[in-house]
Amino acid sequence: MHMSDALLSPVVGATFWAGSLGAVAYCASKLKQNIDEKLIPLMGILGAFIFAAQMINFTIPGTGSSGHIGGGMILAILLGPHAGFITIASVLIIQSLFFADGGILALGCNIWNLGIFPCFIVYPYIFKIFVQHERNARTVTIASVISVVMALQMGALSVVFETLLSGRSELPFVTFAAMMLPIHLAIGVVEGFITAGVINYVRTARPEVLENAMTSTPAVIGDSMNTFLLTIGLAALITGGGLSWFASTHPDGLEWSIEKVMGSPELSAPESGIHPGMKKLQEKAAVLPDYDFRTDEADQSISEDNWPAVNAGRSVSGIVGAFMVLGMIFLTGFVIKSFKNIKPKI
Amino acid sequence: MQSFDKEFINIGYLDTLSYKQTLVHRLHPCTKLIVTFAFIVTVVSFPKYEIQGIMPFFLFPVFIISAGDIPVALILKKLLVVSPFVLFVGIFNPVLDTRIMYYVYGLEITGGWISFASITVKFILTVSSALLLVAVTSFPGICYALQRLGVPKIFIVQLLFLYRYIFVLAEETMRIVRARNMRSFGKRGKGIKSFTSLLGVLLVRSMERAESIYQAMCSRAFDGSIRLVNAFSLTLTDMIFAAITITAFIIFRRYDVAEMLGELLLT
Numbered sequence: 015m016h017m018s019d020a021l022l023s024p025v026v027g028a029t030f031w032a033g034s035l036g037a038v039a040y041c042a043s044k045l046k047q048n049i050d051e052k053l054i055p056l057m058g059i060l061g062a063f064i065f066a067a068q069m070i071n072f073t074i075p076g077t078g079s080s081g082h083i084g085g086g087m088i089l090a091i092l093l094g095p096h097a098g099f100i101t102i103a104s105v106l107i108i109q110s111l112f113f114a115d116g117g118i119l120a121l122g123c124n125i126w127n128l129g130i131f132p133c134f135i136v137y138p139y140i141f142k143i144f145v146q147h148e149r150n151a152r153t154v155t156i157a158s159v160i161s162v163v164m165a166l167q168m169g170a171l172s173v174v175f176e177t178l179l180s181g182r183s184e185l186p187f188v189t190f191a192a193m194m195l196p197i198h199l200a201i202g203v204v205e206g207f208i209t210a211g212v213i214n215y216v217r218t219a220r221p222e223v224l225e226n227a228m229t230s231t232p233a234v235i236g237d238s239m240n241t242f243l244l245t246i247g248l249a250a251l252i253t254g255g256g257l258s259w260f261a262s263t264h265p266d267g268l269e270w271s272i273e274k275v276m277g278s279p280e281l282s283a284p285e286s287g288i289h290p291g292m293k294k295l296q297e298k299a300a301v302l303p304d305y306d307f308r309t310d311e312a313d314q315s316i317s318e319d320n321w322p323a324v325n326a327g328r329s330v331s332g333i334v335g336a337f338m339v340l341g342m343i344f345l346t347g348f349v350i351k352s353f354k355n356i357k358p359k360i
Numbered sequence: 361m362q363s364f365d366k367e368f369i370n371i372g373y374l375d376t377l378s379y380k381q382t383l384v385h386r387l388h389p390c391t392k393l394i395v396t397f398a399f400i401v402t403v404v405s406f407p408k409y410e411i412q413g414i415m416p417f418f419l420f421p422v423f424i425i426s427a428g429d430i431p432v433a434l435i436l437k438k439l440l441v442v443s444p445f446v447l448f449v450g451i452f453n454p455v456l457d458t459r460i461m462y463y464v465y466g467l468e469i470t471g472g473w474i475s476f477a478s479i480t481v482k483f484i485l486t487v488s489s490a491l492l493l494v495a496v497t498s499f500p501g502i503c504y505a506l507q508r509l510g511v512p513k514i515f516i517v518q519l520l521f522l523y524r525y526i527f528v529l530a531e532e533t534m535r536i537v538r539a540r541n542m543r544s545f546g547k548r549g550k551g552i553k554s555f556t557s558l559l560g561v562l563l564v565r566s567m568e569r570a571e572s573i574y575q576a577m578c579s580r581a582f583d584g585s586i587r588l589v590n591a592f593s594l595t596l597t598d599m600i601f602a603a604i605t606i607t608a609f610i611i612f613r614r615y616d617v618a619e620m621l622g623e624l625l626l627t
Contacts, residue, residue: 018446019486020479024405042512051582052574054514058521059570063563065526066533070540072555073547083559104518108526111494111502112371114442114487119400182408182479183449184456184472190449208556215560220567333464335622336412343419350426354382 016109016124017173019117023180030176031122037130038103041096053097060089061101065108072208084201086132087162087209091141092216094227095133102129127172132165140164142228149224151214158213159206166202170194371526374491377430378498383597384428389497389505391598395605396493402609403485408475409461412618414482420605421488428496435488435495442487450479499523504588517586529566536562 019027045053064085089105090098103125109115116124144157174190177183183190217224378385384392399420406414425432457472494502500520507516536558544550574582611617 016445018449018483019400019404019490020446020483021449022404024401027401027404038515039512042514045514046512049514051578052571054517055521055570055574055577056567057518059525059529059566059573060563061518061522062525062529063566066529066562066566067559069530069533070537070555070558071550072552073550088563100515100518101522104515104522107519108522111490111499112374114438114491117400117486118397118490118493119404119486177449182475182482184453184475185449186456189452204552208552208559211553211556212559212563215557216563219560219564223567333412333622334625335616335618335620336415338621338625339412339415339618340418343416343422346419347422347426350423354426354429 016116017120017127017176019119021177021180021182022117022120022123023182024119026176026180027119027122029122030126031119034103034122034125034129037099037134038125041099044096045100053093057093057097057101057104060092061105064089064105083205083208084128084166085205085209086128087136087141087158087165087205088212090132090137091158091161091209091213092223092227095137098137099129099133102133123172123176127169127176131168131172132161135168136161136165145228149217151217154214154217155207155210158210159203162206162209163199163202166198166205167195170198373434374494375499377495378501380429380496382428382496384424384496386597387496387601388592388594388598389501390508390592390594391602392493392497393502393505393509395602396489398606398609399489400486402613403482405613406478406482408478409471411474411478411481412622413612413616414478414485416612416617417485417609419608421485421492424489424492424496428492430492430495435491438491439484439487443483446479446483450476450483453479500588501592504590504592507588513585516588520586528569529562532565533562 067083067085086102089101092098093101106116106121106124106128110118110121110124141157141161144160145153171191171194174187174194177185177190178187213224399417403414403417421435424430425435453476454470454472457470457475459471460468461471461474462469497505503516503519506519507513540549540554540558544554
C-alpha cells in the first residue's frame, strides 16, 4: 500500500511532503509542550516493535498464505495521536530508506496516508468514541476492527487520489478504487482482529498504558481539528511556493501537471492565476527552440485524439541515442570501478 | 517485504556498507541528501511519455555504485523485491492506452507501452537512488543532516532510538520465531490466535525494556535530547560535487542528450 515515486508527479509529491512536514512539526511542538521523558524511549521501542512484528509471519485464515501486519493503528492507540504520528513517520522513513518501500519523494504521501488518517481522524473520531464509556474486551475489539478498517480504506483511497492527480497511470478512478478498496477491506479485517487482540492483551497486562494514552491528550477532538486545518493551510501555502520553484526549473512538467489538475473543476480556480504566467515563463525558459518544438508537438498530440504521424527518423535517432547514452554510462561505471581496483596495488 | 529475516540482515548489511571510506562516503550528509532529493524530483518531473530523455540520469546511480564500491547485486535484488506494486499499477497503461505513437521499422508502439516503460525507468532510478543514499551515508549522518535542515529535534531523537532498537528487538523476535517454529507443525500453530498472543507478549516485553532503558539513561544524566557529534564539515569537494551534479541534472532535464547523440550518429 506504499505509494511509489515512479507514479508521482513532483507537484503532488511536494504538496504531500509539505503537508506531512507541517504535521510532524506540529506534533513535535505539541509533544515538547508537555514532554514526558518516559515517552521518548517508549516511542523508539514501539517503532522498533512494528518492525519486529513484521518479522513474524502468520497464516491468513482461509487462504493458507502468510502475511504480516502494518501496525499503524496500534501505535496511535498506545501512544496517542501526536506521539503515534511521530512514531509512524519515523517507521516510514526507515522503510523508505532501507527497504525501498515507496521512495523518498513518495514519503510525504506515505506519511500522510498511513499517519494522518489513523492518528488524526480515526483515533479521535472513531476509536475514542467507541471506548469512551467502558473499556472491556468487546468494546475494544469492535473499536479496533472498525478503526483499522476505516484507516486502511482512507489510506487506500488516498493512494488512488494521489495516483490520479499525478497522471502517470492510465487507470481510471473507479477501476483503481474498485481494486484497491476491497483488497484493503480484507487486509483491514484481519489486521483489525490482530490489533484488537494486542490491545486487549495490553489492557489486561498493563492497563495504565492505555489510560496514559487516552488521558495524555485531553480535548482531543478540538485539538486535532486545529491540526488538520493547520496542515491543510500549510500545505496550500507551501504548494504555492513549490509551484513557483518548479516553474523555474521544470517548466513543462509543471504545466503538464497543472493541466491535469485543471481538468477537475473544483481545483480550477486557485491555479488559474498562475497558469498564464507559467506559459510565458516556459516560452522564455525554452533555450533550445528545437527541443521546445518537439515537446509542444508531443503535448498537443497527447491531448488530441487523432494521433499525427510522428517522424520515424526522429524516434529512431532517439532510440539509438538512448542506447548510446546507457552504454557510455555503464562503461564509465566500469572504468571508475577498475580504476579503483588498480589503485591499491600501485 | 516478503521474508523479513533477510530484509533485516540487509539493514545490517547496508549499515556496514555505509561506513566504508570512499570519495562519496566522505561527502557531507547534507550534500548527499540534497543532491539525491534533487535527482528524484528531476527524474519524476519528466512527462508521462518520456523515456530516452531520462536515460542520461542513469549516470548518477552508476557513478555512486562504482565510486562508492557498492555491490550492484544488492541494489538489483531490492529493486525486484519492491517492484510488484509499481508494475501492477503500470501494466494497465498498455491495456488502456492503445494509441499508436511511433512506428519503428514497421513495429507499432502504443502510448501505453511507452508510458509503462517510462514508469519502470523512473521506478528503477528513484528506488536505487534512495537505497544508494543509505549505502553511502551512515544513518546517524542522515539524522545529523536532517537536523541541520531544520527537522524538529524530538523527531531526530525518535529516529535514532528507533534505528538502534530495531537491531535489539530483531534478535529477540528471531528467538520467538524459532521457538514457535519448533513447536508448530507445518502451518499448524502459526494461525492468527497464537500470532496475536505472541505479539502481545513481545509488546509488553518491549515496553518493560523501554522502561529499564529509560531508568538506565536517567542515571546517566539523560535530559531528553541526544547530542550528535559534528563529525562532518562542508568542504570544497562537497561544493564541487553538488555544483556538478545539479548542473548536470538541469542540463539533462532541459536538453534531450540521447536524441542529440542519436542524430549526431545517424547523420
